[in-house]
Amino acid sequence: MREVVTVQVGEFANFVGSHFWNFQDELIGLAAAPLGDAVFKNQHLNMDVLYRSGETQQGVLTYTPRLVSVGFKGGLGSVSARGTLYNDDADTPSNIVTWRGNVATQHSESCKKNLFLQSLSEEEQENVVSGRGEIEDKDIVECLEKDVTFWTDFSKVHYHPQxxxxxxxxxxxxxxxxxxxxGKESLSWSSQGEEIDERLRFFVEECDHIxxxxxxxxxxxxxxxxAGDFLESVADEYSNTPVLLYSVRSPSSSNMLRENKKQIVSxxxxxxxxxxxxxxxxQxxxxxxxxxxSRSKATxxxxxxxxxxxxxxxVYAAALHSIGLPLRMEAHGATTDSNYVSGAVHINDLVRMLAGQGRQNMVAILDVAMPAPSxxxxxxxxxxxxxxxxxxxEVTEDAEDLQALEYMAVHGVFGSGGDRASVSEVKDExxxxxxxxxVKPMHCHxxxxxxxxxxxLPFPSIFGNLISQHGQLLTTPISGALSRGSLxxxxxxxxxxxxxxxAILxxxxxxxxxxxxxGxxxxxxxxxxxxxxxxxxEEVEDMGESLSKMVLALNPHPLSSSDSD
Structure with missing residues (x-):
């Protein structure tokens, strides 16, 4: 097996990650459901690529993401940093026995669980009696639409204490x-970095062949x-292990309307x-x-x-889930073909596909069709x-690049008869x-x-009224609300x-x-x-030289000296 270890750094990255892991958890649940849709049971995906099996001290079997998440103190809301599966008191401070002076205690109110997290707790405790005190799904959806403060507010996944x-x-x-x-001032990697490294090492050392x-x-x-310091440490310790990096930003981070010139330069x-x-x-x-x-063609x-x-x-998590799906597809023979999946790849394969032999460009554009048409x-x-x-x-539309290299993942699309299209039908189309x-790309996988x-269930109500229950694009709008959700x-x-x-130039x-x-x-x-x-x-000049090489690889007419005046 070829495992993948996931690392999330930063609050918005954890928002994306929370949705990503919800998708994985839903796939696992649907595959195990006795009366579930067969399309989820015959998925031929190896979830062990992303997940680890474990056991609590009480002998309870666990199945948790192979994940290290880094965020602000207090950024987990009502969720414990130790998770909910391993009930220990690691977060509770021990009594001070060496200090003999006065002790002042500061106490803050803990965050209350929202309706969604309350419903998860009730399910786990098996205290829900049908029709009595049960939290309605519609109330959960409405609650999340009105108020999500932390990424844990809508996470349905159990996490390992590490x-x-x-x-x-x-x-x-x-x-x-x-x-x-x-960020540089706030964290000295020498002090907390080793702790984060240890978290990562815990998951890596369990892997058979990462x-x-x-x-x-x-x-x-x-x-x-x-993240830069973390990645540098990873590069030193795991020099032969490739890194696929998604740099994610929320729209609010791009708002510079009220910034002055100095802030814009910064x-x-x-x-x-x-x-x-x-x-x-x-890589x-x-x-x-x-x-x-909201104003993009992608939505x-x-x-x-x-x-x-x-x-x-x-939206970003859905795209990351889809583009990474082949990393855990099960190979079927020499061609990896079957009636259900085709085109299993590993991260190294992906890097080689997009780098090519002559270009060696390692910055890629992510496109999505959500939902994809027939x-x-x-x-x-x-x-x-x-x-x-x-x-x-910041990409160019309709760039004509004869050297372009592409990698595409398509899943769950429909054919002309309203059934799921077969692998061969998708390939032919x-x-x-x-x-x-x-203008065709030089190569496409x-x-x-x-x-x-x-x-x-905790997915937001972002679907328009031209999307059916199973994601088909309709010609006539569905009457009712303009936006629709998981219900x-x-x-x-x-x-x-x-x-x-x-186009990335x-x-x-x-x-x-x-x-x-x-600079x-x-x-x-x-x-x-x-x-x-x-x-x-010297470091700034080295960075400039590195960026210049990336531009030169794509642009035969690089920036002139006058461009930098």
Whole structure:
């Protein structure tokens, strides 16, 4: 088996991760349900790739994510950092026996569980009597739509005691924790870093043959610096293990309307430094997070509130789930073909596919079709490929790149008769769609499965009224509410794609320009700012050289010296 260890760093990354693990938990439950849909039972997915089996001291068997999550102190809401499966008192401070002076105790009220978490507790305690005191699903959905403060508020997953790490002395205040320097100041890796390393080592050492790390990082603020130090430590200790990194951002992190010039320069430098630092320690870097998800083409059939991380993170998590599905597909013979899945890959395979032999570009664009249309016939005059829209910011539309490399995962889509399309039908349709393109990628790998994306109860009500119960796109709107949730939509077909393409150039060039224009000018306020963040002139020049190589690999006409004036 080829295991994947997942790492989540930062509050929005944990929001994305919470939805991601809810999808996995739902898949496990549906596969085990005696009367469940056969499409979930015949999924041919090995969940052991992401999960570990364990046992409590009481002999109770456990099945928990192979995960290390790093966040603010106090960022878990009503959930214990030790989880709920292993009932111990590790979080309770011991009596002070060596101090003989006065002791002052400060006590804060613990967060109360919302209706959703209360319902989970009742189910586990088996105290629910049908029709008596039972919490209604509609009340849970309404409660979550009105008020989600913490990522744990909608998490239905049990976590191992080693999984949830809270940074000591770093209490939740996202507004002030907004740049690389603050993250660097807030955490000395030498003090807490070893504790985080130990958490990761616990999961890695249990693996038989680890295929790689999956990092989800909120790089919009100080957590970027923490993730950078973490990744550097991972690169030192596990030098031969590939890292797939998703840098995720909520729309609120992109709002610079009220920032002055100095703040804008600081933000641009942060983006450049964050990208240069994080990308240097991973094999594949995927930026995820649009300035306004609600107004993007990717959410044409969705109803998104940009101000709710609960909404935006659900879309990004769905895309990450889909693009990573082939990492845990079971191979069937030499061709990995079956009636249900095709195209199993490992992280190393994915990196090689998108790097190519000549380009060696390790920054990829993430596209999604959510929900994906039927593979037969055009929807709204668009081909299947035209329904794929970017979740990566600052990309060029309709870039003509003959050197482009693509990797696509399609699952749960419907055929012309209303049934799930077979693997061969999906392959034929995608091949035909590429043949119809005027500019084709140099190479495209396709992975496909019949298993759709399950919609768990705590998923937000973001589906429009043109989406059916099983995710088909309708021609006539469903009467009633404009947005629908998990009580109305039970699963959806979805397609996701990673592209190594020159369309990423605007993203790269803006970060390079920021370094050339601000960071390398001797005596400038920006140069002083970078020094305060711990970067000397040589380090900044090295970062600029690294970014220049990325741009040169994609652009035959690089930035001129006048561009950096």
């Amino acid at each position: 999984s949830l790490y809270q940074l000591n002395g770093l209490w939740m205040d996202v507004q002030e924790f907004d740049n690389y320097g603050i 295929q790689g790390f999956q990092f989800i990082v909120d790089d919009s603020g100080g957590f970027s610096a923490i 933000r641009n430098l942060h983006d450049a430094v964050s990208f240069a630092r994080l990308s240097s320690f991973c 594949l870097y995927v930026p995820v997070g649009l300035p306004s998800l 044409t059939h969705l109803c998104i509130d940009d101000q709710k991380p609960y909404h935006c993170s659900a 593979v037969f016939g055009k929807h709204l005059g668009q081909s299947f490929l035209e329904n794929l829209q970017p979740l990566t910011p 995608i091949c035909a769609a590429y043949e119809g393109e005027t 396709l992975s496909t499965a019949q298993c759709p994306l399950p919609i768990p 109305d939509v039970h699963s959806i077909p979805i397609a996701a794609r990673l592209r190594s393409s020159s 605007p993203f790269l060039e803006r970060r390079l320009t920021s370094l050339l224009r601000h 390398t000018v001797q005596g400038s306020s920006a140069s002083s700012l970078l020094r305060s963040w711990g970067f000397g002139r």
